[in-house]
Amino acid sequence: MENYxxxxxxxxxxxxxxxxxxxxxxxxxxxxxxxxxxxxxSIFERYPKRxxxxxxxxxxxxxxxxxxxxxxxxxxxLISERFARQxxxxxxxxxxxxxxxxxxxxxxxxxxxxxxxxxxxxxxxENIDGVERGIYGPYKQxxxxxxxxxxxxxxxxxxRAYPCFCSEEEIETMRTMQEELKVRPGYYGIWAKYRDAxxxxxxxxxxxxxxxxxxxxxxxxxxxxxxxNDIIKGPLxxxxxxxxxxxxxSDGLPxxxxxxxxxxxxxxxxxxxxxxxxxxxxxxHYELFKALxxxxxxxxxxxxxxxxxxxxxxxxxxKRKDPEATVSFYEKNGYPEIAVIEYLTNLxxxxxxxxxxxxxxxxxxxxxxxxxxxxxxAGPLFDKIKLHDIAKEIIVKMRAxxxxxxxxxxxxxxxxxxxxxxxxxxxxxxKVFSIERGGSKPRKDIAMWSEVKEAFPFFIKEKFIKPxxxxxxxxxxxxxxxxxxxxYNEVFSFDDPAEKWxxxxxxxxxxxxxxxxxxxxKKNRDSYxxxxxxxxxxxxxxxxxxxxxxDLYQIMQVLGEQECKKRLTLK
Ligand code: GLU
Numbered sequence: 001m002e003n004y005x006x007x008x009x010x011x012x013x014x015x016x017x018x019x020x021x022x023x024x025x026x027x028x029x030x031x032x033x034x035x036x037x038x039x040x041x042s043i044f045e046r047y048p049k050r051x052x053x054x055x056x057x058x059x060x061x062x063x064x065x066x067x068x069x070x071x072x073x074x075x076x077x078l079i080s081e082r083f084a085r086q087x088x089x090x091x092x093x094x095x096x097x098x099x100x101x102x103x104x105x106x107x108x109x110x111x112x113x114x115x116x117x118x119x120x121x122x123x124x125x126e127n128i129d130g131v132e133r134g135i136y137g138p139y140k141q142x143x144x145x146x147x148x149x150x151x152x153x154x155x156x157x158x159x160r161a162y163p164c165f166c167s168e169e170e171i172e173t174m175r176t177m178q179e180e181l182k183v184r185p186g187y188y189g190i191w192a193k194y195r196d197a198x199x200x201x202x203x204x205x206x207x208x209x210x211x212x213x214x215x216x217x218x219x220x221x222x223x224x225x226x227x228x229n230d231i232i233k234g235p236l237x238x239x240x241x242x243x244x245x246x247x248x249x250s251d252g253l254p255x256x257x258x259x260x261x262x263x264x265x266x267x268x269x270x271x272x273x274x275x276x277x278x279x280x281x282x283x284x285h286y287e288l289f290k291a292l293x294x295x296x297x298x299x300x301x302x303x304x305x306x307x308x309x310x311x312x313x314x315x316x317x318x319k320r321k322d323p324e325a326t327v328s329f330y331e332k333n334g335y336p337e338i339a340v341i342e343y344l345t346n347l348x349x350x351x352x353x354x355x356x357x358x359x360x361x362x363x364x365x366x367x368x369x370x371x372x373x374x375x376x377x378a379g380p381l382f383d384k385i386k387l388h389d390i391a392k393e394i395i396v397k398m399r400a401x402x403x404x405x406x407x408x409x410x411x412x413x414x415x416x417x418x419x420x421x422x423x424x425x426x427x428x429x430x431k432v433f434s435i436e437r438g439g440s441k442p443r444k445d446i447a448m449w450s451e452v453k454e455a456f457p458f459f460i461k462e463k464f465i466k467p468x469x470x471x472x473x474x475x476x477x478x479x480x481x482x483x484x485x486x487x488y489n490e491v492f493s494f495d496d497p498a499e500k501w502x503x504x505x506x507x508x509x510x511x512x513x514x515x516x517x518x519x520x521x522k523k524n525r526d527s528y529x530x531x532x533x534x535x536x537x538x539x540x541x542x543x544x545x546x547x548x549x550x551d552l553y554q555i556m557q558v559l560g561e562q563e564c565k566k567r568l569t570l571k
Contacts, residue, residue: 013104029156056089067104069327093125212250232300276301303379334449339391347380391447400433410449445547458544467545489568494561
């Protein structure tokens, strides 16, 4: 009886115990993989079960190095990282570089740098320093070729995988025929040409060195369904897989399907959180896990970030059409990384917004992300205004020194001229950034570092050009304006405290027949030419070239006496 059990569990060690079928499969496996491969047992020994607290989640992100980072990749990394950290688990990075055609030089660096920038360095896998951490590696699939081969060979031995010699043209012809016949596309049932190929035939083709792939032999029935309980999407009724999909390509590298199952098993992933384009592969993955006798992880399929497009419809953020789809967009514009992260947290769980309001000073990491609140079907909508609001809230809380440092770092890369100006006089710029910072009503006008120069051009003394008064809308003539500015310049004293400074403007207003405040003006419009605000506005325009600025007194204090006097001289 024991012997029987062993046999049924594919004990292929002792050739004496093999059925003719098993013998045939073993021979085929040897033929396909004559090289010395690692035994399955030795692989399992290399990947011990993780010892973690009971509900700890092991999550990962598994990007392919295709040369750019989609903001959706950061969104998924954030979700994976949060769940792992919230449960004292592990979040790791696996580079899925088995598709050599799509790989781009330097792409791994883009991945590790982007993760680093957003505070999402993995616990295991390659880090920003190029060094891999963790004992479950290698974390780069191209370095795991032999491991996959051992498992593929194992599947062949068990009669669950076989070589397929179809050329691309043959597959194409099959597809066209299926289309014409209006049947389900794919390599299954009667379409699976090499599934039960004659042994001799196969041997002959191998002898001739014909190129082949290895396909999984599915035992599923497409008319049967089963329930997949997705931790994000909930229960889904799916048809069983019956496709004999390719698990090893002709270059000897595995396809995503095989590599996913082997890696997530060996690396101890408890929760596979990935894009929902993979839902349609779940049946296949269930079958692969079963065929390899691996315990299946939980799956959570994340809906992609959407946007409202030009025609008013909803669609996925596209790297081709939408600049905001790539991480470099956020860098170039200079959004604080933490603002992007908080925004993405809010896209994941929209109750983050309320939490943030009630916990303005806590780090976002204290917010508990929940699977239930992730959108199950339609993905969340990208909304730049919301992102800006979050960014402004974050920037407004920064101290001037911190803001200075951020803008300096950003401009080194994206605006070197401005960098030179900022670096020359840190003290001056910190004073600039201190204007209306802190206090009960701080100014919330900046959402990204690229807006800083635009918000304060009048502080760049060497670049300041005397304003063009033809742009200044006023009932007063230029001569009168000139007169006001010259009069003010005479009484202006840099050492005046704020009240006295205001008093002097009011005095000029009174002399010229303007009301000292709006209240009095409104009560008695006929007795005045206007009110003091209009006089202050003229001074503001002379000093800054703008009609809207932060507090003028503070601006003048930062600019200094000499500069103010210079700007108050009109010819
Ligand atoms: N390399 C796959 C992709 O980029 C990863 C999917 C997964 O997370 O399993 O889509």
